Amino acid sequence: MKTIHKFDWAAKELEELKLKNLYRKFRVLEELKGTRAKVQGREITLFCGNDYLGLSQHPRLIEAFQRVSNEWGVGSGSARLISGTSKWHEALEKRIADFLGKERALLFSSGYLANLGVLSSLAGSDDLIILDKLSHASLVDAAHLSKATLRIYPHGNLEYLENIIKKAKVRRIWIVTDSLFSMDGDLAPLPELVELKNRYGAYLVIDEAHATGVFGSTGKGVSEHFGVSDAIDVHIGTLSKALGVFGGFVAGSNELIEYLINHARTFLFDTALPAPVCAAALQAFDLIERESVLRSQLWGRVEQLRKGLKGIGAPILESRSPIIPVVFGDELKTLEAAEFLLKEGFLIPAVRYPTVPRGKARLRVTVSSIHSEEDIDRLIFAFKSLVSLADKNS
Numbered sequence: 001m002k003t004i005h006k007f008d009w010a011a012k013e014l015e016e017l018k019l020k021n022l023y024r025k026f027r028v029l030e031e032l033k034g035t036r037a038k039v040q041g042r043e044i045t046l047f048c049g050n051d052y053l054g055l056s057q058h059p060r061l062i063e064a065f066q067r068v069s070n071e072w073g074v075g076s077g078s079a080r081l082i083s084g085t086s087k088w089h090e091a092l093e094k095r096i097a098d099f100l101g102k103e104r105a106l107l108f109s110s111g112y113l114a115n116l117g118v119l120s121s122l123a124g125s126d127d128l129i130i131l132d133k134l135s136h137a138s139l140v141d142a143a144h145l146s147k148a149t150l151r152i153y154p155h156g157n158l159e160y161l162e163n164i165i166k167k168a169k170v171r172r173i174w175i176v177t178d179s180l181f182s183m184d185g186d187l188a189p190l191p192e193l194v195e196l197k198n199r200y201g202a203y204l205v206i207d208e209a210h211a212t213g214v215f216g217s218t219g220k221g222v223s224e225h226f227g228v229s230d231a232i233d234v235h236i237g238t239l240s241k242a243l244g245v246f247g248g249f250v251a252g253s254n255e256l257i258e259y260l261i262n263h264a265r266t267f268l269f270d271t272a273l274p275a276p277v278c279a280a281a282l283q284a285f286d287l288i289e290r291e292s293v294l295r296s297q298l299w300g301r302v303e304q305l306r307k308g309l310k311g312i313g314a315p316i317l318e319s320r321s322p323i324i325p326v327v328f329g330d331e332l333k334t335l336e337a338a339e340f341l342l343k344e345g346f347l348i349p350a351v352r353y354p355t356v357p358r359g360k361a362r363l364r365v366t367v368s369s370i371h372s373e374e375d376i377d378r379l380i381f382a383f384k385s386l387v388s389l390a391d392k393n394s
Contacts, residue, residue: 021331022352033057034370039347045375047365048348052214052322053294054370055244055287061280068279076272080107081261084272092278095285096249100220100235104257106250107278109270111209111238112138114248116145117264118205118234119176123148126171130164132156132188134181136207137355143176155184158192165200173202179222180211183356183364185319187215187222194231205234213242214322219288219295239277243284247273298322298369301376305367308380312387325351326383327362334361337386344382 005011017023031038034057035046055061068088078084089107096105108114119142123129127148131139134155143150149170153161165173175197177188190206197204208221216224221237223229234256239247250260260267287294302322309316309324317325328334334350341348341363352361365379 021335027347027349035368035375037347039342042345044342044345044347045371045378046347047367047371047379049366049368050210050241051244051368052210052242052298052366053244053288054368055213055242055284055294058244058283058287060283060287061244064279064283065276069274069276072275074274074276076274078272079268079270080272081268086272086275086278088275088278088282089272092281093249095282096237097251099285099289100251101229102235102251103254104252106257106260106267107273108248108250108264108267109273110246111207111236111240111248113266113270114236114238114250115139115207116142117260117266118236118250119143119148119174120145120265121260121263122146122203122205122234123174124171127174128164128168128170128172129174129176130161132177132181134184135176135178136182136209139176139178139207148174155181156186156189158189158196162196165196165202173197173200174205175202176205177207178210179206179208180215180321180323182210182323183325183351183362184317185321185323185325186317187225187321190223190226190228190232194228197233198231203233204231205236206232207236209236209238209248210241210321210323212237213284213288214295214298218292239281239284243281243288245277245281245284247277247281294369298367301369301371301373302367304373304376305365305379308376309365309383312380312384314383314387322367324365324367325362326365327360329359329361331361333390334363337363337390340386340389341382344385346379346382 029037034054037044037046076084093105093107108117115138123146125147129143129148130151130153131143132155133152151164175193179188193204211221213219215222223232235251237249239245306324315327317327328337331352338348338350348363348365351364
């Protein structure tokens with residue numbers, strides 16, 4: 001009997017990815033301690049994570065997680081509307097709402113699921129969702145899951161956005177954007193978006209995933225940075241980046257949260273976050289609110305690295321965030337740059353299509369407050385060698 005290989009087509013497509021330098025594979029960390037890790041027995045420094053404030057291994061978070069796991073175990077056992085809601089979920093949702101100055105907040109098991117749940121439940125077939133072209137994949141997927149019409153506007157092009165709104169003949173308009181764009185490291189023009197949504201009676205939905213804890217005088221995000229927090233209709237965030245834990249959340253009016261509890265499928269049918277995770281997140285919010293030195297140290301390291309990379313002629317984008325893209329364009333050159341830096345002791349994976357547009361391959365360098373000045377200087381020196389090598393080969 002002839003053996004049938006049902007996934008031959010997949011093998012062929014994977015080979016095509018390899019030929020295009022778009023194939024991806026895991027790189028296993030054998031140990032992890034802050035920004036230090038071990039890969040294949042070698043100690044390396046990470047400049048690729050989203051633990052912007054170094055809270056993932058903060059003693060207070062670890063102690064809270066351990067203490068509550070001893071009392072509650074490490075899982076929740078069911079969805080929130082069955083038996084999955086604990087006093088820890090209630091306390092964390094209240095903490096998030098108070099932190100952001102909103103009426104209510106609702107936890108999801110990840111930021112991705114929060115985005116999927118919000119847009120797919122709020123927007124209907126008579127609605128229009130308008131997305132910035134560089135919005136995160138989870139927002140794009142969420143818009144497709146909804147039955148709304150989807151339109152994309154060029155990154156930051158408010159004139160184009162307004163023309164879409166003017167021509168729209170729909171029940172509701174949802175303007176949706178990241179507040180801090182994860183691959184370019186730039187900020188959404190939130191004041192202008194607020195003005196547009198007010199002028200045309202639209203809703204503004206923002207994803208503050210990479211900005212929570214980092215931007216604003218008290219770490220509330222880009223909306224606080226621009227002074228428009230009260231004007232945001234739907235505020236989405238994550239616990240898994242600067243907060244150092246795991247999970248996502250949505251904050252807004254009481255009616256919004258009640259509606260999501262009853263309609264968001266990624267909330268209704270998903271197992272709740274474990275109580276220890278909620279307990280650790282509570283500690284993270286306390287640290288963000290009370291320890292402003294974490295942010296000031298982060299911004300000091302960001303400025304040190306940006307100034308150094310600019311000084312050696314590295315092809316960086318003009319962002320003002322802990323995300324510093326070094327754009328090589330060509331996929332193979334970017335892969336070779338990543339391998340060069342790995343040999344020098346730094347893990348910064350190559351980011352390629354479809355994560356970024358074709359021809360825009362880059363190294364996405366991210367900074368943490370727990371990087372030392374010496375870490376930054378060593379990375380700048382490695383990039384200097386890389387840039388010199390590239391100039392010789394060009």
